[in-house]
Amino acid sequence: MPPPPSLTREELVEGTGESSSPPRSSSVHHDLRRRIYELLLAAGKQGDSDPSSFWDTLCAHFDKLPDRYLVDLGEEKAEEVLLHRKVLDECANNGKQPVFKARFLECIQVQQKDEGTYPECDDPTQRLLLEDLTLERIHGADNTVSMSSPSRDSGPMLLHEIIFSSKDKPKLLMRLTSLLSEVGLNIREAHVYSTTDNLCLDVFVVDGWKTKETDALITRIKETLTRKNGATSNSASTSSSGKILELRQQVADCEIDWSMLKTTEKIASGSYADLYRGTYNGYDVCIKILRITHFDSPSEIEFLQQALILRGVNHEHILKFYGTCTGHPKCFGIVTEYMPGGNLYDFLHNQNDILGLILILKIAIQISKGMEYLHQNRIIHRDLKTANILIGYNQVVKIADFGVARVGSREGQMTAETGTYRWMAPEIINHKPYDHKADVFSFAIVLWELITLKVPYDTMTPLQAALGVRQGFRLEIPSDTHPGLSELIEQCWDEDPDVRPVFPEIIVQLEDILQQVQPPKGGHRRSNKAKMQKKS
């Protein structure tokens, strides 16, 4: 059985994922390093180096990578360390240009499932590993891209390994998986690592290449990369700068007076921006400042689009927008209200005790009202998750982070690779057209988190979670959940978007339950309220 795929880079960047490897003590890591070193020495792999400098070289390599790299490798794959080191060195010495290596791994016999050759397994996590660690994209007649389950044709299947290194950057993994799909490869396993010197090391096990030789495979990957880069940079250079200019003009009228803005402390760092607390004109504000390295890039487009969407909305459960600051050479930022309670993900996962039903309902109703407003305004959030819901004073929650939100027709549909796997609707995972009902699916996961205080699919990697959802696997709702709430969650995460309710219906259902359970005024359920009070 192959090991589970590791964390996606996007999840690492967003910081809401978790390692696929169990935490290990540093002495375990040291022992593993030592055993790998001894195995390589015994196999005569140290080349011209003496044992001590060979040890130092190996340690320098391990130091650059996260600890889970060692655990993922284990002793069995000790020799791969040398190949990985070579790929990383080549990339570093080559001005961080992309480097690909490919090799044939093994030929496996695939037999059709109904012939009974797939081992029976009750655990859905295990079943996924056995059957479905494949991301296959098919191009339909309309050239939309979708993922399908792996082919169940019987016969031999060749497995290859692709090792890739380049300068690390946000969304690289999505681009890479799209590149491999375009070449016709199905990803069966993915291990992705970022190094301390800002390179990535990505190892994919793939099928779909019909011969054992790999020269033509590498050529095909490089050609596809060149073609994709050419297409992107041509259109990017003409459209990207034009688009940025256009967006800057559109936000020009929300420019605030920089001299009235004061920053106090740094709150967080996102993938391309840093967040500060501050004051503006007497208001307590949050300033999201685009890092200089992301100027004139797709991140700037996303940043400006976020400002544009925020500018056009005004609702008590949507993060309040004060303005942009684009004219100042040092500060390119979006100013919003400051939310003292931080994000809902951190709040939930720092609780020791489950939340009372009334508090759950009150939070859920507020989120639903914010979402109802967005959908009424033809905005699909596309990345609704607890990390993007912020907590203010007096138990108020607001929806934030419109980084990937798009204005779209409620009737019309869009395709895109976006959002975070654990909250993602199956139609998005499957690269099918989707609409506002994708947000309803994500809301079901948020409701489940409110009830359980758990990370969704915490025994799975994000990729496994996505593949499970694609196969119809859903989270387990605790048996003591209010039946109305269980039913609502099940409706909201229905496979068929048409079956999922719209937010006005969701609000009615939640308010009904609230009415049933709310104690008379002056009741005694106060403890949860205290939990939601301001942190600052």
Ligand SMILES: Nc1ncnc2c1ncn2[C@@H]1O[C@H](COP(=O)(O)OP(=O)(O)OP(=O)(O)O)[C@@H](O)[C@H]1O
């Ligand atoms: N207005 C705000 N007030 C207080 N804290 C905020 C505010 N906006 C964001 N934060 C905090 O900063 C964190 C990072 O915010 P950000 O909008 O960059 O989200 P991100 O998803 O981590 O980044 P990105 O998606 O842009 O890579 C949030 O999770 C939240 O805890």
